[in-house]
Amino acid sequence: MPFRRHAFPRCLPVVLLPLAAAVHADTRESFVILEQLAPTATRLEQGEYAGNFYVPSSLDNMTWGYLPNRTAKPVLSVPSGSVVTFDTVSHEGLLEDQGRDPAAYFGSHGVKPDHVLQEAVALTSSERAHDFAKDGPHVVTGPVAIEGAEPGDVLKVEILAVEPRVPYGVISNRHGKGALFGEYPKTPAQADASTAHPERYGNLSIFTPIEQAGDGYVGVLDGGDGRKIKFPLQPFMGIMGVAADTDQPVHSVPPAHYGGNVDVNDLGAGATAYYPVAVPGALFYTGDSHFVQGDGEVALTALEGSARATFRLTLLKSGASEIPGKQLSQPMGENDDFWITLGLDEDLDEAMKKSTREAIRFLTEQYGIDDTVAYAYLSAATDFEVSQVVDKTKGINSMIRKSDFAEFNE
Known part of the structure; x- marks a missing residue:
């Protein structure tokens, strides 16, 4: 996408964004x-x-x-x-x-x-x-x-x-x-x-x-x-x-x-x-x-x-096939490469457990795999990130790589 100093695109799929101003006197x-x-x-x-x-x-x-x-x-x-x-x-x-x-x-x-x-x-x-x-x-x-x-x-x-x-x-x-x-x-x-x-x-x-x-x-x-x-x-x-x-x-x-x-x-x-x-x-x-x-x-x-x-x-609508994991009781996300499940708790250890449980639930519902296989997969191939530790309720989110499940979409 070419840089446009005075125009702002309606959809920006990248993070290098044209800004609206600059603080320094020369710009x-x-x-x-x-x-x-x-x-x-x-x-x-x-x-x-x-x-x-x-x-x-x-x-x-x-x-x-x-x-x-x-x-x-x-x-x-x-x-x-x-x-x-x-x-x-x-x-x-x-x-x-x-x-x-x-x-x-x-x-x-x-x-x-x-x-x-x-x-x-x-x-x-x-x-x-x-x-x-x-x-x-x-x-x-x-x-x-x-x-x-x-x-x-x-x-x-x-x-x-x-x-x-x-x-x-x-x-x-x-x-x-x-x-x-x-x-x-x-x-x-x-x-x-x-x-x-x-x-x-x-x-x-x-x-x-x-x-x-x-x-x-x-x-x-x-x-x-x-x-x-x-x-x-x-x-x-x-x-x-x-x-x-x-x-x-x-x-x-x-x-x-x-x-x-x-x-x-x-x-x-x-x-x-x-x-x-x-x-x-x-x-x-x-x-x-x-x-x-x-x-x-x-x-x-x-x-x-x-x-x-x-x-x-x-x-x-409730029961729609487009709902990730078939149902949701809390937020989740996705981008082109990953499914993102959340764990939220005042205790960071509990947030980790909740994120792991939600990731297991999602994998079993979305792809029909056994929960023990899902748990093993998460341990071997999924990163769990600390989103923040400063908002009373702490957050950990999994990053489940979509490409690992390519055969399930055939």
Whole structure:
């Protein structure tokens, strides 16, 4: 795919994405921020995304710190098979320990006011309540109802594109969180921390610009002595899911059977995720966009930044032959090369057991092999990856190679 500086393809099967701007003075004027396409949820009639349904990150379409539940009102209802584009806003740069003022926070790192998303400014300057100590950090966009979806069905979510809306992100480490909490951050927290004095939280947020590298882009960290650490982007949405069957608030941090903050970095453009439907309409939502994340996400966050995500949402009715493993009680995924089963638990050992059990169940149901053979195969030929250890509920996912089962598809 040729690089296009001012145009954005509707389907991006690779991770080298054309970005909308650059922070450095010699290149920043050449780029255009991905501003919202319409003020309200609608179907687009013209432009690059013509024919897609569209959901902007307006105040009416965003929740902060919580996921939709069965009482949530859909911002849009679409038929099965629809392509839906969401504009999302990252929480990084918006939170109380960063001053709840994205224009000031990003401005302090050299970002011009017109390169700060207006939706971010609107959210933080609104009266929207957000308790830094109690609420989740994530800004979530949606939900979208899928016509005809009922409990027992499965929602198939094809990830067509994840496009950064801005040319910068943030990597954060906060007290009490991360794989090495108690050791990092090194600056102690103070009891009187507030949005007026965000430095008193003692948390660490590293602003990370994006630079062009050939036909793609890389994140750039200061390595000291004038040296730069550069790493390629692999954008994906940390939060995707369907509404939980409860009328109680659903915190945005721990992932669960409905999806949510699963943070599996293999579920980027070209991959497909599946979610068991628990409420009428399914109520799909997304947020927490990551420009790139290492397995484990050990410091607390990935390189987080605002993104535009495009999905095809297809309803699979209960019992449909297209449902992987014939049935689902929790999310799973696939890409061209692998089936991906999840294990979620507060205990990492238990998450490993759950991922293994789910992988065995999937193999026996999908391919009709004996469970002991499936267990042996997994031990010999399947990698189990730690998706994240920082979201209360930890995650491990299997990577089951599809090509190993070529004879089962003949």
